[in-house]
Amino acid sequence: MDSNRFVLTVLRHQFLDGPNAWTYRSTMEVWLDLGELEQRPSHTIDGLTDRLLAWLPGLESHHCGVGEHGGFVQRLREGTWAGHVLEHCVIELLNQAGMPTGFGQTRSTSKPGVYRMVFRARNRATAEAALKQGHALLEAAINNEPFDVAGAVHALREVVDATWLGPSTAAIVNAATERGIPHVRLTDGNLVQLGHGARQRRIWTAESELTSAIAENIASDKDLTKMLLKSCGVPVPEGQVVHSPEEAWEAAQDIGLPVVVKPSDANHGRGVSLELTQQGDIERAFAIADAEGSDVMVERYIRGDEHRVLVVGGKVVAASRGESLYITGDGVHDVRQLIDLQLNSDPRRGEAEEFPLETIHLDREPAMRLLLERQGFAAESVPPAGHRVLVQRNGNVAIDCTDDVHPEVAYAVTLAVRTVGLDVAGVDLVCENIGRPLQEQGGAIVEVNAGPGLLMHLKPAVGQPRPVGEAIVAQLFPGSEPDVGRVPLIGISGTGHTTLLARASAFLLGLASGPTGLACRAGVFLGDRRVEDAARDYWEQCQRLLLNREVQSVVVETQPGLILDRGLPYDRCLVGVVTDLRGWETLARHDVSGPQDMTRALRTQVDVVLGHGACVLRVDDPAVAALAPLCDGDCYWFGEGSVPEGMPGTRLVRWCEGAVCLMDNGQLVVRARPGQALDTDAATALCGAAAAAWAAGLSPELIAAGLERFGASTLN
Structure with missing residues (x-):
């Protein structure tokens, strides 16, 4: 190795699957040792900025901390460190590879020359590939070495295409996310769970769990489909x-x-x-x-253009029209060459799923060659100048015509879908004008398809994109309740008797909602049954609870180390409990050196509380109480003392005279005496559980009754 070559060392990296100390979403955290580059900021390396801009011109648009277009380039020219530069190189490569992101941060650590850098990524494989390519690119730029940027983007795009959701599934997932509905990817493919526990739905591309297997089989039998449609008066071709x-x-x-x-x-x-x-x-x-x-x-044969009409929940939500493709001879180029020059050169055509139009491969399309031969041409024929040659009939169904659909056409299409029995369907019909009734023009419905592709409606080659993902999500989750798709979830973080607090919280929730899932250091429970022993890293165990259709509510105990190692195993919670900021002694690997550093991890539990939810905090721990302003929802308190002045919330749960006392504005609401004598720590944990249940919507009377039933065997 060249001793004069600068090296940027990746010490380690970890993928944070859930909300974490950096952001609400999944990220890759990278630990870097700059070595000699600690003394060489960007403006001291000859030509570095120009090389980076030549390779990644999109860096010009990065705002960075300056907060405006060109902000990052300004930082480059003024001088910034290699970890920060790597952050932006990785982000730009992801943007070019079709997985756009804008989030990244770089921070120094307590060790000189060592930095933590994070960037937003949707899955581990893509994050690792982006880091690998970005790291190689930056080292090449720093050392004035050649680098194949196009090859790096291509390699990264292949990972994105192989590991991320297809466009139809992604559109539905994105629409669910916009409504605050969580999702869990169940396989490496397109099987996705929307929602949690008993309120979940599943999708597989544009099929859902509401898609009947019988209806799907009918749709795949074209003869049977036409027979059924004909019986309802829907026009079909013989x-x-x-x-x-x-x-x-x-x-x-x-x-x-x-x-x-x-x-x-x-x-x-x-x-x-x-x-x-x-x-x-x-x-x-x-x-x-x-x-x-x-x-x-x-x-x-039905005269006219091919159309695809998307029906969701008995309503037409999008329609696209196809068009015939022609090439025009110039007397010089043959048919194959003219296809490339006049059709495949269209930037809307490509091999990847993201392109609304497909690349035309004459060698792969025998039907296309037959069409050419019927006109007297072969692939190697040179059409006369000005002569139009039909290459494809009714291909490229990607011209939006949703607003043109005649009401009678919409009625016929939705009747066809109801007859087959599908919840989501793509109906193929042929007619000369979709703005006129089918019978009037001799048009007909040709096919009814289950699991239709959505890309033609999301990215039409011509016309307005349609919100088809939103329509499918609305079909799966009707209504506008704030908890749509979610079961009540209590998240508990800290070190002080959090397992007891979690078990008591789950017991109380179970009284109100039915089967409650619990993941804690004592194991995984469904109701009062232990179904798994606790794993050292029980992130996946928590996730499995959210997959269980029987679960009506969930309680999760998450230690600070797990938040820093993996992030939280859920995206948001109804109630977030923080008991203390202890445990820093075991977290040196995360550059945690004292109680003051624990806020970085534990605030995550408060950050993810839903707007209509609440945090539950120790009233007698000033560092914990200081987290209250970070919560989007209300605040409940537990412990000894009064609610700190200027802090939100008036509800406090205290231990007084051997009883759990629920108080509001200093007034006693209800008192409960647990079934056995408790030490101070156990009593405080029970107060925390009562506060969490109160914040989750349980009545004080039910909480009091529940605490009295919470038996001695459970407390041990």
Whole structure:
């Protein structure tokens, strides 16, 4: 290794899956040793800023701490340290790879030259790939070495495409997030849980748990679908399944020419041949359709453009129209070249799912080659100058026409979906004008599809994007309650008798809501049954509770170290309890050196309280009480003493004369005597549990009765 080469060392990194000391969302935390770069800020390294801007011109738009366009570049030219520069390189690479982010921070530690840097990332694999590429890029820029930026972005994009949600699923998840509905990814694919516990729903791309298996099977049987639609008066093209080229020709003659020959589960128009009139063409079209691996259908040809109408919950929410594709000869280039020059050059076309239009590959589309041959051309033919050649009929269903749908068309489409029985469906229809009734123009519904793609409506090639994700979420979670998709969740952080506090809180919640899940250092419980022993790192155990459909409420005990190692195992909570700021002695690996550093971890529990929820804090610990202004909701107190002056909330739970006393504005509301004598710490924990239950909406009377039932065996 060149001894004069600057090295930026990554000491370690950890992915924080949940809300953490940095932000509400998942992040990658990276520990860096700058080495000699600690003495070499950016403005002292010749050409560094210019090289970075040449490789990543998007850095120009980064605001940084300056708070305006170009702020980061200003910091580069004035002088900033390598950890901060790495943060912005990683963020810009993620932006270019199609996973945009804007959050990042870099902070020094108590050890000179060692920094903590974080950046927002949606999953571990993408975060690790972005860090790897960003680190390599920055070292190359610092040392004036070549670097393949395009290759780095491509490699990162491949990780994003392989590990993140598809566009349809992502649109639904994003819509749920906007409504405050949490989500949990159940597999590496597109199976996602929206909501927690008993209030959850599941989706798989644009299918949901409300999608009937019977309806899906009906939709996949095109003959059965058409029979059912015809019985309801929905116009459908006459057609039948055929099993040989000869049978295809016979069926075409019976139906009446021209006809369409297609696979029964045609996807993106593959294997579909339109407006066929000749026996040879029909027999060849059979082979093309048969190669797609499903039954082959011959149908009456319907004149007009192909349309896709999205129906959610019995309503039309989006519609797109296709168009035929032509190339125009110039007398110089052949058909294949003209397709690349005139069609594939469109920036809206691409291989990735994010592109609204697909790249045209003539070699992969035998139906397209048949269409060319019927016009007298092959891939290598050079069309005369000015001659238009039809390349594809009714492809590119990506022109928004939602506002043009005639009410009679909407009625026919929604009737078709109800007849099949789907909650979300994509209806394919062919007509010349979707603004006129189908019967009036000889149009027809061709297919009803379960699990329809949403990208054409989210990113149309022409027209206005439609909020289809929001429509699906509204179907799954009707209403506008603040707790939609959530079960009551109490989060407890600290070190002082938090396990007892958690168990008592779960007992009280169970009286009001039914089956309560509890994850604490004593194990994982459903009601009074222990279902798992406690793991050393029980983050996943907490997550499993949120997956359980039987759970009506949840209580989670989270130690400070777990928050710093992984983040909280939930996104928000109804009640957040902090008992103390002790335990710093075991957290040196996080640069925690005293009680003053504990606020960084424990404030997270208060930060995530919902606006209609409350925090519960020790009234007699000034450092804990100081967290109250950070809460978005109300504040409840427990312990000895009075509510600190100027602090929010008036409700206090105290231990007095052997009883738990619930007080409001200094007035006794109710008194409860637990079933056994308690030491001071246990009594304080029980007061905390009563305050948490009160904050969660339980009545003081129910809390008092519950504490008296909370038996000696549970307290031990």
